[in-house]
Amino acid sequence: MKISELYQLFLDFPRITTDSRQDLKDSIFFGLQGDRFNGNSFAAEALEKGARYAVIDDPGMAVKKDCIRVENSLKTLQELAMYHRDSLRIPTLAITGSNGKTTTKELADEILSSRFNVTSTPGNLNNHIGVPLTLLRMNENTEIGIVEMGANHPGEIGFLCQIAKPDYGLITNVGEAHLEGFGSIEGVKKAKSELYEFIVGNGGLIFCNAGDPDLREMIAGLDVGMSWYGSGEESVISGEVLSSDPVLSFRLSFPETGDIDVTTGLVGAYNLENILSAVAVGLHFRIPPDEIGSSLQGWSTQNMRSQKIETDNNVLIMDAYNANPTSMTAALDNFKLQDHPQKVLILGDMLELGNIEKTAHQKVLNQIKEMDVSTTFLVGPVFSGLSLPGETRAFLSAKDLEKWLENNPLKNNLILLKASRGIGLERLKSVL
Numbered sequence: 001m002k003i004s005e006l007y008q009l010f011l012d013f014p015r016i017t018t019d020s021r022q023d024l025k026d027s028i029f030f031g032l033q034g035d036r037f038n039g040n041s042f043a044a045e046a047l048e049k050g051a052r053y054a055v056i057d058d059p060g061m062a063v064k065k066d067c068i069r070v071e072n073s074l075k076t077l078q079e080l081a082m083y084h085r086d087s088l089r090i091p092t093l094a095i096t097g098s099n100g101k102t103t104t105k106e107l108a109d110e111i112l113s114s115r116f117n118v119t120s121t122p123g124n125l126n127n128h129i130g131v132p133l134t135l136l137r138m139n140e141n142t143e144i145g146i147v148e149m150g151a152n153h154p155g156e157i158g159f160l161c162q163i164a165k166p167d168y169g170l171i172t173n174v175g176e177a178h179l180e181g182f183g184s185i186e187g188v189k190k191a192k193s194e195l196y197e198f199i200v201g202n203g204g205l206i207f208c209n210a211g212d213p214d215l216r217e218m219i220a221g222l223d224v225g226m227s228w229y230g231s232g233e234e235s236v237i238s239g240e241v242l243s244s245d246p247v248l249s250f251r252l253s254f255p256e257t258g259d260i261d262v263t264t265g266l267v268g269a270y271n272l273e274n275i276l277s278a279v280a281v282g283l284h285f286r287i288p289p290d291e292i293g294s295s296l297q298g299w300s301t302q303n304m305r306s307q308k309i310e311t312d313n314n315v316l317i318m319d320a321y322n323a324n325p326t327s328m329t330a331a332l333d334n335f336k337l338q339d340h341p342q343k344v345l346i347l348g349d350m351l352e353l354g355n356i357e358k359t360a361h362q363k364v365l366n367q368i369k370e371m372d373v374s375t376t377f378l379v380g381p382v383f384s385g386l387s388l389p390g391e392t393r394a395f396l397s398a399k400d401l402e403k404w405l406e407n408n409p410l411k412n413n414l415i416l417l418k419a420s421r422g423i424g425l426e427r428l429k430s431v432l
Helices: 003-012 039-048 073-087 101-112 130-135 156-164 185-202 213-219 271-284 289-296 325-336 354-369 398-407 425-431
Strands: 028-030 053-056 067-069 092-096 118-120 144-148 168-171 205-209 225-229 238-244 247-254 258-267 307-310 315-319 343-348 375-379 392-395 414-418
Touching: 003 073, 028 039, 028 073, 039 053, 053 073, 073 130, 073 156, 092 101, 092 156, 092 185, 101 118, 101 144, 101 271, 101 289, 130 144, 130 156, 144 156, 156 185, 168 185, 168 271, 185 205, 185 213, 205 213, 205 271, 225 271, 238 271, 247 271, 247 289, 258 271, 258 289, 258 307, 271 289, 315 325, 315 425, 325 343, 325 354, 325 414, 343 354, 343 425, 375 398, 392 398, 398 425, 414 425
Parallel strands: 028 053, 053 067, 092 144, 092 168, 118 144, 168 205, 205 225, 315 414, 343 375, 343 414, 375 392
Antiparallel strands: 238 247, 247 258, 307 315
8 A cells, every 4th residue: 555545544533542452443463573562463453453554564463344455554654744744734843862761741831832733742752653653643733843852762753753744853961872773972972963854955044052062063054943941141041940849949030031939849950951942942833931931930740750749658750761881970960959858869870871881870879978868779680789878778679669658658758769671670669
């Protein structure tokens, strides 16, 4: 079946699913194959549950007439998304970076939604599957699209740009993330720069932190439209932290209209740069400063990123969705500033660091030694294999620590939870 023919079916049934456990009524199901699963095997079940068609690439699974056989289901999904993107006459912003891209995406969505119908990446579906699914969620009512892009190998951002064709680009920062795939910080810069290169070729506009030397280096010499934010006379917005104990209060300074003070529900002074980038996006799309301030007032995320949670026993700073050396250092620096008589650290391994893994984790231990905390818990095989400071307890898994906390409950503490997503620290919430 040609993509143009499949697209006509999509116009009749504009819901794409890849998970047979979802609501499948009137959807088109794509059977995708992975290292540990074969979505083709769920095609019949998807049709029984209400899917109108099932796109598969395994001929042995074509058990019903509503199965559409293609050579490669994933490639077909991507081609369908590209075909759909070409039909959309809307501005689209692509956001990537080592840290803060999901929070920045959600902040930009919040600000723009005060005036526009926005469709953005749900959660962190930011890879070669998630980006097509995000585009296919956009419809005739969408006025602005926001696409988050993640990568752990060179070439991925460029490939995702070919699918999403963004008009605007924003790189939050570059740091020591996914070094297993990128090899070095220079490899990270080169990979993230693929977004800038596409925007230049597409005649679009880049939002850039004027105070970030890495981003300035990456953008030097590019012939492209610019919107600067942060420090510097050319910036459309700057700001300063007023307080971060524990939630973030800050002052936004608009060159033409003055200052606005805002208190969010976010934790961490490091989030100011994410906020300023989203404000720059809002200003470009002519959102008035007072509406931007109203959108940000009290705003918080619900995705385990810089999230303050009050339980019956403790106050948690839940930042357990992602971790790398850059974000870990920022989280610990912020925690050091918190004024609380009993502070506890629960830190988990940082994944995908390649040959700097041991060194990076040792640096975290060295940073902990300089902090005034009551107790430190470390989770994961990397931390557990290092020589630990005196009052530190180490556990191979979050499940092991969960069992220990059930028998040794913590009370009246301010607790930072920080780790890569694969460590699963969120399971500890129920015992804290």
